[in-house]
Amino acid sequence: MSIRDIIRRSGRSIKSAKGRTILTALAIAVGTFALTLTLAASNGATAFVNKIIKDNFDPSELFVAADESLFGQGNTTKPREYDPSFGTSTTNAGASRQIKRITQEDIDKIKKVDGVESVREQIAVSARYITREGEKKYVATVAAYNPAQKPEFLAGNVNDFEGKKIILPEGYLQDLGFDSAQDAIGKNVEIVVPKTLTAEELRAQLLKGTLPTNADQLAQATDNNSEAIQFNIAAVSKKPITSQPGTELYIYTPGDEAKALNDITTQGTANYQKYNFVLVKVAGGTDDNKLKATQQKLKDLGFQVRSVEETQEFLTNIIGVLQGIVAGFGFIAIIASVFGIINTMYISVLQRTREIGLMKALGMRKRDIGRLFRFEAGWIGFLGGAIGSLAAIVLGSLLNPWITKQLDLGAGNNLLIFKPIQVAGLVLALIIISVLAGWLPSRKAAKLDPIEALRTE
Amino acid sequence: MVIMIKVDNVTKTYGKGENLFTALYKVSLEIPTASTNAIVGKSGSGKSTLMHIMSGLDHPSSGEVIIDGKALGEFKPKQMDAFRAEEMSFIFQAFFIEANQTCYQNVMLPLEIARVPKRDRAKKVKAALTAVGLEDKIDSLANNLSGGQKQRLAIARAIVNKPKIIFADEPTGNLDSATGEMIIKLLFDLNKKLKCTLVVVTHDPEIAEHCKNKIEMKDGEIISTTGIKHKRLGK
Ligand SMILES: Nc1ncnc2c1ncn2[C@@H]1O[C@H](COP(=O)(O)OP(=O)(O)O)[C@@H](O)[C@H]1O
Ligand SMILES: [Mg+2]
Numbered sequence: 001m002s003i004r005d006i007i008r009r010s011g012r013s014i015k016s017a018k019g020r021t022i023l024t025a026l027a028i029a030v031g032t033f034a035l036t037l038t039l040a041a042s043n044g045a046t047a048f049v050n051k052i053i054k055d056n057f058d059p060s061e062l063f064v065a066a067d068e069s070l071f072g073q074g075n076t077t078k079p080r081e082y083d084p085s086f087g088t089s090t091t092n093a094g095a096s097r098q099i100k101r102i103t104q105e106d107i108d109k110i111k112k113v114d115g116v117e118s119v120r121e122q123i124a125v126s127a128r129y130i131t132r133e134g135e136k137k138y139v140a141t142v143a144a145y146n147p148a149q150k151p152e153f154l155a156g157n158v159n160d161f162e163g164k165k166i167i168l169p170e171g172y173l174q175d176l177g178f179d180s181a182q183d184a185i186g187k188n189v190e191i192v193v194p195k196t197l198t199a200e201e202l203r204a205q206l207l208k209g210t211l212p213t214n215a216d217q218l219a220q221a222t223d224n225n226s227e228a229i230q231f232n233i234a235a236v237s238k239k240p241i242t243s244q245p246g247t248e249l250y251i252y253t254p255g256d257e258a259k260a261l262n263d264i265t266t267q268g269t270a271n272y273q274k275y276n277f278v279l280v281k282v283a284g285g286t287d288d289n290k291l292k293a294t295q296q297k298l299k300d301l302g303f304q305v306r307s308v309e310e311t312q313e314f315l316t317n318i319i320g321v322l323q324g325i326v327a328g329f330g331f332i333a334i335i336a337s338v339f340g341i342i343n344t345m346y347i348s349v350l351q352r353t354r355e356i357g358l359m360k361a362l363g364m365r366k367r368d369i370g371r372l373f374r375f376e377a378g379w380i381g382f383l384g385g386a387i388g389s390l391a392a393i394v395l396g397s398l399l400n401p402w403i404t405k406q407l408d409l410g411a412g413n414n415l416l417i418f419k420p421i422q423v424a425g426l427v428l429a430l431i432i433i434s435v436l437a438g439w440l441p442s443r444k445a446a447k448l449d450p451i452e453a454l455r456t457e
Numbered sequence: 458m459v460i461m462i463k464v465d466n467v468t469k470t471y472g473k474g475e476n477l478f479t480a481l482y483k484v485s486l487e488i489p490t491a492s493t494n495a496i497v498g499k500s501g502s503g504k505s506t507l508m509h510i511m512s513g514l515d516h517p518s519s520g521e522v523i524i525d526g527k528a529l530g531e532f533k534p535k536q537m538d539a540f541r542a543e544e545m546s547f548i549f550q551a552f553f554i555e556a557n558q559t560c561y562q563n564v565m566l567p568l569e570i571a572r573v574p575k576r577d578r579a580k581k582v583k584a585a586l587t588a589v590g591l592e593d594k595i596d597s598l599a600n601n602l603s604g605g606q607k608q609r610l611a612i613a614r615a616i617v618n619k620p621k622i623i624f625a626d627e628p629t630g631n632l633d634s635a636t637g638e639m640i641i642k643l644l645f646d647l648n649k650k651l652k653c654t655l656v657v658v659t660h661d662p663e664i665a666e667h668c669k670n671k672i673e674m675k676d677g678e679i680i681s682t683t684g685i686k687h688k689r690l691g692k
Binding site: 009016354363365368454 | 537538540553557562
């Protein structure tokens with residue numbers, strides 16, 4: 001019998017045992033449903049991460065740090081030797097931690113490395129507050145604007161973004177008393193940053209006799225020392241969809257201004273002109289080989305270096321682990337349904353003993369009889385796969401707009417992305433698994449003795 | 458006279474030692490081409506066993522079967538299957554048709570097994586169904602046929618690939634006598650038309666009368682024949 005005829009005949013026996021077939025196929029469909037949705041969610045999450053990365057980072061830049069713990073590496077349970085160049089950094093738990101930072105000397109060293117085009121410091125200054133005449137004070141973080149970022153503007157632009165200018169996030173508009181985004185453009189705001197009292201300032205106050213003598217008051221005076229700077233609003237940015245989490249309300253200013261603010265707040269401290277990260281742009285860095293070569297040279301100098309791609313991989317890996325868990329459950333469901341297929345196929349062989357005997361008597365080969373039942377199992381796998389993936393696609397397509405709204409992903413971003421090639425691959429894999437599950441029952445059919453099978457008594 | 462089936466000194470035993478049972482004992486027989494033959498005898502006399510061995514479905518414990526000049530014992534399983542698919546066919550007491558398939562699909566089975574080219578199939582199926590008078594039932598489900606029609610369908614399936622030999626094991630056993638007679642008449646008509654060799658196993662003496670040759674069995678041995686010769690060897 002030709003393969004085609006066998007497939008057709010096995011399809012027909014599936015049809016004649018509808019109830020049994022559907023039930024077995026449904027078991028497979030459950031697993032397929034979970035797997036299809038997992039794959040789709042994985043696609044969506046990966047696409048979303050890629051978009052975040054693309055919208056926030058320049059792939060030809062390398063993150064460079066002096067401290068390995070900044071990339072989540074290194075042993076945090078072992079004390080480290082003190083180094084006077086250590087600055088402090090605040091951890092999530094709120095405790096100050098000493099870490100090694102990139103110094104101006106380091107930056108000069110990095111600039112000399114072959115392939116390095118430019119170096120910019122990653123700066124985010126915690127201002128005391130931002131305010132405007134007649135308005136309340138609001139906490140704010142001022143960060144260096146990175147041209148690789150592509151914020152959407154509600155008003156204004158960054159065509160001439162130099163000097164004391166800022167990009168104000170949409171979220172501040174109302175609180176700072178603006179009627180609209182357009183209203184804010186060209187207006188001034190006051191940003192107040194903390195400032196350490198320098199030795200000269202302390203001496204001046206001492207000479208004037210204004211220096212508090214009480215220890216508490218002295219501490220307060222040093223703590224509250226601030227500097228207020230006027231900034232002009234060049235643009236208002238839309239609430240970002242794909243910003244790094246935690247940076248949604250960052251106020252961006254040109255790199256030099258951010259650096260100047262940073263210098264004010266850190267002057268006289270161990271953190272002065274030291275940076276957690278610098279971003280190193282590699283000449284022709286879109287070429288992976290050039291990027292890797294420079295990365296290696298920086299590593300050889302003792303720096304911690306991570307490319308955008310590696311950061312992306314790190315994020316996608318986390319997603320991958322979560323997806324893996326859900327996929328594992330889907331896989332277990334499919335493994336369980338394999339036993340269903342084996343059982344169903346044994347019943348099918350038993351029910352069709354006579355038919356098998358007749359086909360053998362008529363000269364059908366053992367191999368073809370075996371195939372007949374393996375293909376029947378394959379049909380069940382196909383049905384289960386088709387039902388499960390179709391249900392997942394229909395449900396996913398219906399839910400996508402709702403999920404997008406709930407998770408605030410922004411129009412045009414879907415959490416569930418179905419790829420035809422993946423779905424086809426999954427269904428194909430199910431057919432193969434089912435055919436394998438049909439192996440033992442099909443062997444039983446092939447080995448059947450036709451005389452026994454055709455005995456009438 | 459050309460010989461189609463030659464059974465040479467065939468013995469068939471089942472079991473071992475104490476349980477040894479001789480179903481056929483030193484049976485020798487020559488069946489001429491295009492003849493009609495009845496194997497008669499009481500239930501348990503070994504008729505079906507002989508038929509199974511003649512058709513290569515079963516292997517003799519000793520002796521050999523030669524069909525159309527070819528010794529079945531020398532065939533590999535694959536060759537035996539191909540030989541059965543092309544040269545012979547079967548009709549059973551219980552019809553063994555697929556109830557939830559159409560007449561067309563039922564009759565198609567031997568053509569698919571014998572790998573008959575697709576373009577020739579429909580024509581052959583129609584011809585076979587016409588020969589048994591079921592041409593208007595071609596797309597009906599086999600389940601909806603009466604008993605006699607079911608056996609006619611089985612006959613259509615048996616003749617569709619123009620076999621050289623048709624083996625029929627109690628073909629009228631499940632039918633009333635009027636329908637049975639009709640089926641027998643149909644079988645003999647087809648035998649004349651198609652010039653195939655017909656071997657009918659039956660315990661109905663009336664059917665046997667219609668056949669040119671008669672082989673009577675008892676306890677695994679041939680006790681008498683009419684029309685053809687046989688060698689009887691005592692136990
Ligand atoms: N597989 C077997 N094992 C043991 N005995 C068998 C087997 N097949 C048939 N027999 C015995 O062989 C004898 C002949 O059987 P069979 O050829 O079917 O008789 P008939 O067709 O004439 O009624 C019977 O007694 C039967 O019980
Ligand atoms: Mg019998």
